[in-house]
Amino acid sequence: MISSSFYYRVGIAGAGAFAEFLAGALAPLPSFHLAAVAGRTDAKRRRVLDAYLRRKPKSDDVREYREAEELIADPHVDIVILTTPPHLHAPLTKQALEKGKHVLLEKPGALAAEKLHANMELANRRQRALAVNLVLRYHPLVEAVKQLIHHALLGTVDYASLHNAAHRVAQGHWFWDERQSGGIFIEHGVHFFEVGRHWFGEAAEARGFALTNTDGTRPRVGATVIHEQGGRHIPVHYYHGFTMDPAAPESTHWDIHTTRGRITLDGWIPMQLSVSGLVSADEAACIDNLLDAIPKQPSASAIEQIGQAANRLLSSTAPSDAPRILYERTVALSDRHGWYEASAQARFLDFCRLIENPNERGLVTMEDAIADIALAESCTVAEKLSPAR
Template identity: 80%
Template sequence: MISSSFCYRVGIAGAGAFAEFLAAALAPLPSFHLTAVAGRTDEKRRRVIAAYHSRNPQIDGVREYRQAEELINDPHLDIVILTTPPHLHAPLAKRALETGKHVLLEKPGGLTAETLRANIELAENRRRALAVNLVLRYHPLIEAICQLIRHSSLGDVDYASLHNAVHRVANGHWFWDERQSGGIFIEHGVHFFEVGRHWFGEAAKAQGFALHEQNGTRPRVGATVIHENNGRLVPVHYYHGFTMDPTAPESTHWHIHTKRGRIVLDGWIPMQLSVSGLVSADEAAYIDALLDAIPKQPYADAIEPMRHAADRLAPPVASPAAPRIPYERTITLSDRHGWYEAIAQARFLDFCRLIENQNERGLVTAEDAAADLALAEACTAADEPSRVR
């Protein structure tokens, strides 16, 4: 990944908490110049602008709009970042593309894969860049697991699960109105479907469920997806629960079970990777070298050392007769917020490359985002599971 050599005039439409985070995270990048913000209230807009100025105090004059459409019509913008609720993603992206803007969408990019794909086609016809802000694959721990799976370092994957338990969103928030959010899998789960597709292959089958509460919300959802890669089937269970008390710590865990061991990844922003199992001496050396390449400090190009190590290292040829020894190692990172900012920066810089070179596809493509959204739709159940009698 390379830094952009251009400075883009960026408008952010939607002035919520994520817009505030993004303005601060991207402010240090020379390619990012916050030029306009759209939000319903003066207070929200000014919080986003203040977050930007906290990291880039030299630049003033950010224009303010109350409506996203007003920002989109600003002729002095190169890029529009849409951080509005999901039901507005598709119509606002369409309008921005029609006015000649490049568009970076907060996930999911639309309520349906069909509407997202329509905007992908429009972007191609208008020669504009379009991407969805799916960031997890820019994290080096995600890339490390990809390499371990790809080379069967612990044997083939048999089964995996994702457990994502987070704080309950306040009652009355648009998140609970599935006409606006699409539901948990669409609004939130696409992040993890993107990782699952990257690790285990495309989805061949999917079935989901949702559990209702008395207030009409569906805060607990789950799905079993059968992923397929080169003819090998891997069942993966995905669970998301927005039920936790605000004082309790949130938890996100991937568990990947293989023929000869297990891989565990902790954190919504991944912060700890544990690898254990039976391996040959050559396999142990390979895994150690790969894990040694993981950067300990966050920065936007942090997956590049992983890729270079993977290119440089020759995976050992598996031999059933080779003696195997127990292997166990854990990598723990620090500075969670710094890593979140780093992967957001990596996503934006990757988006800039799409603008600058029409032959670029990017690490996470718009087509990837559409496939993630299609899978989220397939897993979004209308009712809770039938009772077994």
Template identity: 80%
Template sequence: MISSSFRYRVGIAGAGAFAEFLAGALAPLPSFHLAAVAGRTAEKRQRVIDAYRRRQPQAGDVREYREAEELIVDPHVDIVILTTPPHLHAPLAERALEEGKHVLLEKPGGLTAEALRANIQLAARQNRALAVNLVLRYHPLAEAVKQLIHRTLLGPVDYASLHNAVHRVADGHWFWDERQSGGILIEHGVHFFEVGRDWFGEAIEAHGFALRETNGTRPRVGATVIHQGNGRRIPVHYYHGFTMDPAASESTHWDIHTKRGRIVLEGWIPTQLSVSGLVSDEEAACMDAWLDAIPTKPSADAIEQLQQAADRLLPPTKPSAAPRRPYERTVVLSDRHGWYEAIAQARFLDFCRLIEHPNARTLVTAEDAAADLALAETCTVTGKAVDPLDIR
């Protein structure tokens, strides 16, 4: 995952803010060469190119196209990264795969799991790589939480919740048109469903809700999902609110309650992990060693470092009858932007690994993305849009 043997000519179709971020984040990677950008305005295309050249000042010309379809047929592009609105993901991915390109899709990868799975099948027939840009599992704090849960160092999980309160997207943006975005759970919530499925197991039951405002938008949505892993059912509540004033601080946190304690993960791009509960001396030493192993500097290979340390530092243990005492520990990772870039790099390098080794299993597979999207669809379909006059 940490390196690639090749230098890929990449075209980014869709020249919004995320494309600009991605061009800058991936620019330092030897495997990434920005060959082309497609966007509706010259100004947006130039911002993407400038973000790349700030990190690669010696880079040559980057070809510009107005339409994504023009970039897709460019014979000098090996990989197409699609950062367009979600309703364009499936048809453009299909076109790119038919042209023999490898495709990395911004989430969710399509408006329906059926459409995404059709492209997964097409990619297999074409011998091309296809992945969705779900990045949160590439963050070391997400891996740290996973191991604490799976090794039951604080006992089995009883309940968990995800609270995600963020700034309101401007009125008129395609985000509010569910024909283009699919709605919040599809466009945005799949990130967190992917983490939830990894931590707690597959969803066996799910229900959603959405609250409609007087302007017709549905900025507050949620879902209650019953996950099942290792025979244990775990209720998890997911909430997303795109309502906050731009001057207010956004708030995202996971709150996980176990038989003997609590795990709290703060930040959309995680920046703080807090662990508390009752543990034996042996369990405390094990958790201290594990938390000490978390890389503190942003790096594209951080997740791989931590995974390699897991079996050494967290050996399977049988339930202990030893006395337990209170335990509390917090890990803080600074440089949020640096970590965001690092996990984007890790996702891209994992995608390159899939290109070079088609039978390899990546950390987040296309099938994972389809399962996340199917869960988001279920919660969106079952969600009832409540009339504002009914809200008290």
């Protein structure tokens, strides 16, 4: 991702764990200067400031506010990053845009697609940049899977599934109040719907379910979405479960079945990609060259390297009657936290390009974010299914 030559004074509104992560992840970027942080407690604000100052120790004059509205009103803030609970995203975005700020929203950006669409229109009228912080498409393994699918190097996709097993969230947390979070698909699932739409095409049909615990929480949800791509329908099942013991390792796994093989991707921040199937010698060489282009060290420009390799190596690939051989290869990355930071940096730099060039659309557009929420809404069920006793 091309670095920005501009210098932005950024305010982070909402001082939770993700705000702390972002402050540290974005601090090394020359374009990022933390000008203000808003949070309800001194301790939370301090954690965000400390994460920033550890990476940029000579910084000073970071103003502190208790309320997000106070930060939004600060005339010295150019960009507002909103990391508040989801039910506050839409009203705070509207306030920030009306104050002339550019806004980078933590996902989902609103509890309903129509609210996010209204703010997109407001941003257009005010000529302000607005984006949702959906980071997975800025990861090189996600981009590599896209190239494998779109160039049909293992044939066409027949079926795919996403299994996301996450740690339990503490009882009483706003996450469980769907009036604040929107539910798992809206608060969390939009990340994966964005990837699914990117790989498999837009949703033609969708149906979801949710299982309710005796305490009223709905920690297990699933949906089957029929994506449509090139006239073909691709069924994809999405499952999210926030039920795991905090001491157990979390697990996120994509499994993609094609007419000639299989692609698997492991990790919420993807860390391992496996490819297997019957391919021609030319296809095997193309896959090898594509996988060889994946950087081994975290980099905010990683997806650009994958895209360049794909343009160079795959443009001449076409269906062939040549004999096929069994192909198997796995690429494993290290430094999960570093790759998470690199993806967040790439998203922020992409956002900066929207500010600097009104003709830019960005990799993940507002239309994408709106479509993700709309799909999440269609998969969020009103009825509560209780487990069998």
